[in-house]
Amino acid sequence: MSKVKKFMYVNRRAPYGTIYAWESLEVVLIGAAFEQDVSMAFIGDGVYQLTKGQDTTGLEMKNFSPTYSALGDYEVTKIYIEKESLEERGLTLEDLQHLTWEDEDDDWAEKDSIQLVSRAEMVKVFADQDVFFNF
Template structure:
């Protein structure tokens, strides 16, 4: 398809409290069927979407945290996380869940989908996109 575009889904909100994170993920999953060049960005409170050990039983809301680990199966394997946003919230990469994908161009080697980038790098990534959806 000649009209493959670079899509970036920007996640700025915490996973619970509002519906933005869940409905963003729903777009990503549907969008995966369109064979575009897809990446996700996590910044501001959006970095909390990827923290590990989430348990939503107490708030009576479905825990969609495991869905992020399935993104590799949909060829969604670029998850950019902003370093400054982590640091500002007292988080490090170790607080994030492990999300892997199999690289078909490298004998299906398992590789991490999460890439920690600086705020300046995030700006460059955004500048390269054709379509940015902000949640």
């Protein structure tokens, strides 16, 4: 196997309106088995994917939002949220799920997966990646 690559999954769309968000998450979960250096970014309407309290009963669609809380178990521990995207939509971090992971090198301490970054900082995060999966 070649060297570990930095994978960035970019999530740009609201959930349910289209299937991109759900099928993106499916790639992330399958891709975890390949042991690459994985990050996820939520920008634009993509920030809605992580909102708390989603209820899809009236839509007759599966509520897949609980799946995000499993990402830590898949060793997906770097989740970047764009600050401006939240603000433009009147949201704060309080409106999003609290995603965590357990650090085995630190006595399984529970750590935050979500990092709130500005648009300018997100550019720097992106510049450091090898591969983009754009959804």
